Amino acid sequence: MTDVRMKVWRGDATGGAFVDFTVPADEGMVVLDVVHRIQATHAPDLAVRWNCKAGKCGSCSAEINGHPKLMCMTRMNTFAPDEEITVSPVKTFPVVKDLVTDVSFNYEKAKTIPAFKPKPKEADGTRRMYQEDVERVQEFHKCIECFLCQDVCHVIRDHEENKPSFSGPRYFVRLAALEMHPLDTNDRIDLARLKHGLGYCNITKCCTEVCPEDIHITDNAIIPLKERIVTRTYDPIAWALRRMRGKSGDLGAGEPEPPSA
Amino acid sequence: MATTTASVRQRPHERHDRWWVEPLTIVLVLGLFAVYAFVVSIQNANYYYDPYLSPFYSPCLTTGCVHPTFPIIGDWYNLSPAFLIVGSPLAFRVTCYYYRRSYYRAFFWSPPACTVPDARAKYSGETRFPFNLQNLHRYALYLAIPVLAILWWDAIEAFRFVVPNPERFSGIAVDFPTDRHFGIGLGTVIMVTNVVLLSGYTFGCHAARYLVGGYLDSFHGKSLRFRLWSWANQLNARHSRWAWFSLFSVMLTDLYVRLCAMGVITDLRWVS
Numbered sequence: 001m002t003d004v005r006m007k008v009w010r011g012d013a014t015g016g017a018f019v020d021f022t023v024p025a026d027e028g029m030v031v032l033d034v035v036h037r038i039q040a041t042h043a044p045d046l047a048v049r050w051n052c053k054a055g056k057c058g059s060c061s062a063e064i065n066g067h068p069k070l071m072c073m074t075r076m077n078t079f080a081p082d083e084e085i086t087v088s089p090v091k092t093f094p095v096v097k098d099l100v101t102d103v104s105f106n107y108e109k110a111k112t113i114p115a116f117k118p119k120p121k122e123a124d125g126t127r128r129m130y131q132e133d134v135e136r137v138q139e140f141h142k143c144i145e146c147f148l149c150q151d152v153c154h155v156i157r158d159h160e161e162n163k164p165s166f167s168g169p170r171y172f173v174r175l176a177a178l179e180m181h182p183l184d185t186n187d188r189i190d191l192a193r194l195k196h197g198l199g200y201c202n203i204t205k206c207c208t209e210v211c212p213e214d215i216h217i218t219d220n221a222i223i224p225l226k227e228r229i230v231t232r233t234y235d236p237i238a239w240a241l242r243r244m245r246g247k248s249g250d251l252g253a254g255e256p257e258p259p260s261a
Numbered sequence: 262m263a264t265t266t267a268s269v270r271q272r273p274h275e276r277h278d279r280w281w282v283e284p285l286t287i288v289l290v291l292g293l294f295a296v297y298a299f300v301v302s303i304q305n306a307n308y309y310y311d312p313y314l315s316p317f318y319s320p321c322l323t324t325g326c327v328h329p330t331f332p333i334i335g336d337w338y339n340l341s342p343a344f345l346i347v348g349s350p351l352a353f354r355v356t357c358y359y360y361r362r363s364y365y366r367a368f369f370w371s372p373p374a375c376t377v378p379d380a381r382a383k384y385s386g387e388t389r390f391p392f393n394l395q396n397l398h399r400y401a402l403y404l405a406i407p408v409l410a411i412l413w414w415d416a417i418e419a420f421r422f423v424v425p426n427p428e429r430f431s432g433i434a435v436d437f438p439t440d441r442h443f444g445i446g447l448g449t450v451i452m453v454t455n456v457v458l459l460s461g462y463t464f465g466c467h468a469a470r471y472l473v474g475g476y477l478d479s480f481h482g483k484s485l486r487f488r489l490w491s492w493a494n495q496l497n498a499r500h501s502r503w504a505w506f507s508l509f510s511v512m513l514t515d516l517y518v519r520l521c522a523m524g525v526i527t528d529l530r531w532v533s
Contacts, residue, residue: 066276066376086275091376130481154372155386158379182479199393200386202365203358206375219467219497223358226396227471234396 001026004076006034008046009088012097018086019043025076031087032060032071035099047098055212058146062099063088068148068210090151103147109167112195113174118183133182139220140177142213145170149207149217155200166197169207169217176221179228193229198222280374287367294508301515302343310521310528312418312441313448316455316511317343320411330411346408350511353405356398358467359504399468409463412456419452420444422533446530451517455510462503465496 004025007018023037032050039046051057053072060071065086079085093101121127149169150156156163175196179188192198203226207217215221231238301308301317308315309328320330323342334345354360365371370380387395422444463469474490477483496503520526 063275063376065278066274068376088275130479132480132487133478136480152375154379155384157376158372159384162384180478182481184478197386197388199388200384202371202386202392203362204365204372204375205362206372209375218358218362219500223467224471224475227399227468227475230396230399231476234393235399 002081004034004079005082005084006038007084007086008035008038008043008099009086010043010046010098011095013095016095016098018088027077029076030072031062031064031069031074031076031085034076034085035071035087047096047100049100056144058144058212061090061146061148061151063090063151068151070146070148070212073212090147092151092153092157093147103150105163106145106147106150106168106170109171109196110174112167113171113178114186114188114191116178116181116184117186119185127183129182137177137180139215140173142215143170143173144213146212148210148212149173152206152210153201154204154206155197155202162197162200166200167195169201169222171196172198172201172225173215173217173221176225179225189225189228189232192225193233198225198229201226274377276374276376280377284367284370284373287363290505290508291364291367294512297512298347301519302341302347305341305343307519307522308343308515310448310518311423312421313452313518313521313528314415314418315515315518316412316415316459317347317515319415320346320408322346330414349401349404349408352401353398353463353466354504354508356395356401357504358398359500361395398466399472402463402466402468402472405463409456409459412459416449416452416456419446419449422446422530444530444533446528446533448517448521448528451510451514455507455514458503458507458510461496462500462507465493465498465500465503467497467500469493470497 001024003022006021006023008021010016010019021038021042023034023041025034025037030053032048032053035046035048039048048060048071050060050072052059055070055073058070061068062071063069063086064071064074068090071087087099089095089099089101090103093103093105096102118127147170153168155166156168172192175188175192178184178186179192201222203218203222205218207222208215208219211217298317301315308318311328314321314328314330318326318328321328321342322331322345323329323334323338324332324336325338326332326342334342338345366373371384372379385392387393420443421441424440424442470490470493473493474480474483474486475493477486477490480487480490517526521528
């Protein structure tokens with residue numbers, strides 16, 4: 001058993017500061033274990049949100065030495081023995097208390113994405129998906145909604161004013177899962193551009209780097225959506241082909257109707 | 262939705278690792294490449310050493326080229342032929358999704374590293390001019406593919422050595438001898454490696470992946486497009502490596518041809 005030094009941010013919406021703790025850590029511990037030991041031995045009123053301790057509920061998101069991570073999946077032996085470890089709440093969302101933040105921004109954004117609207121059933125009363133199509137969107141369904149990608153995204157992290165017009169990587173994953181779904185009939189391309197602000201993303205890939213589920217958010221969700229938007233909005237050849245084939249749609253289509261909740 | 266912003270946001274970032282190494286490296290490498298490309302492009306000499314043509318000068322489009330590919334521009338053009346073709350690869354790399362990630366971080370500090378704050382107070386991403394032009398990346402791809410085809414032709418030509426004739430190496434001869442035979446030199450290997458790396462970079466590009474099949478919602482009954490999309494996916498998974506290695510290979514190929522043409526080194530030939 002060795003002592004570890006941990007600086008934990010403590011405070012609320014009005015402000016706060018880092019508080020130093022030194023506690024013994026056992027072999028095999030993760031950061032969340034140390035935070036729990038601090039709760040048990042030094043600060044019983046330390047607020048921390050957690051649930052599964054297995055990297056599957058997405059509750060214990062925090063910033064550890066400035067890196068957005070799940071506390072339950074960050075092993076203590078990844079730090080140098082005498083390294084001071086800082087733990088702070090995710091910065092993109094308002095602090096409630098200590099390490100707990102109000103992530104309701106995400107739930108409000110989720111409401112603005114229309115639900116899955118499947119095609120009519122085939123003659124035999126079924127709907128079919130083929131394996132290659134299942135595999136493509138399966139990756140997106142691994143999301144545990146830890147919101148680390150939302151936290152690290154500089155578009156809303158560093159620019160509060162963008163929050164009304166930009167939904168963040170989590171919702172581009174959601175939009176991609178539905179837009180690429182072979183059975184979904186809703187058109188979400190204009191929605192992604194005009195209501196969810198995909199154009200604000202400058203693909204710096206931080207969302208992909210922090211994803212604990214290893215979802216290739218930028219490469220497989222955001223960029224394919226951007227390419228679909230290009231076809232719809234910016235590509236004159238695609239526009240000319242649509243016109244020749246008698247399909248509707250002009251370059252830079254107007255604002256869509258507000259999405260249903 | 263709560264609107265309160267905690268003061269934690271205003272504090273300096275907490276990263277105490279060497280986050281600045283990556284953006285600094287990118288600035289140095291891309292800066293070095295830009296300086297090198299400008300210098301060799303403006304030089305207008307030492308870009309051909311039979312049968313190797315520098316990728317900075319291919320296709321060579323003027324009648325004044327030492328080794329013209331398509332001499333469609335007459336003697337009135339007296340600048341370097343490299344300037345005529347630099348736009349295609351430059352546009353392709355500048356609008357490339359991977360390079361965008363790199364230079365937005367390294368040059369624009371938007372952000373310089375994950376969780377390190379943006380340099381600018383206001384941010385509109387790629388929604389406004391000139392950054393919305395990034396949406397035309399696929400057009401840069403359309404321009405890059407014919408150039409790539411010509412580089413493949415150059416690589417094939419690199420297997421065809423001329424029968425030694427001292428007059429051809431006087432520096433002024435521009436005739437094209439027909440007496441060529443199969444050969445392999447170090448330059449051949451370099452030229453082929455370069456074009457393979459450029460092909461991996463080009464066909465693994467996100468726009469190519471979309472255009473060959475990524476635009477579809479269902480691949481059922483579209484086996485060719487599914488196969489092409491799957492191959493593009495495999496290349497795309499290592500797009501960053503293809504991007505850097507192909508950048509270095511273009512520079513090294515030019516450097517090798519240049520040093521041979523200047524007489525600094527002699528081409529190592531195994532079969533000639």
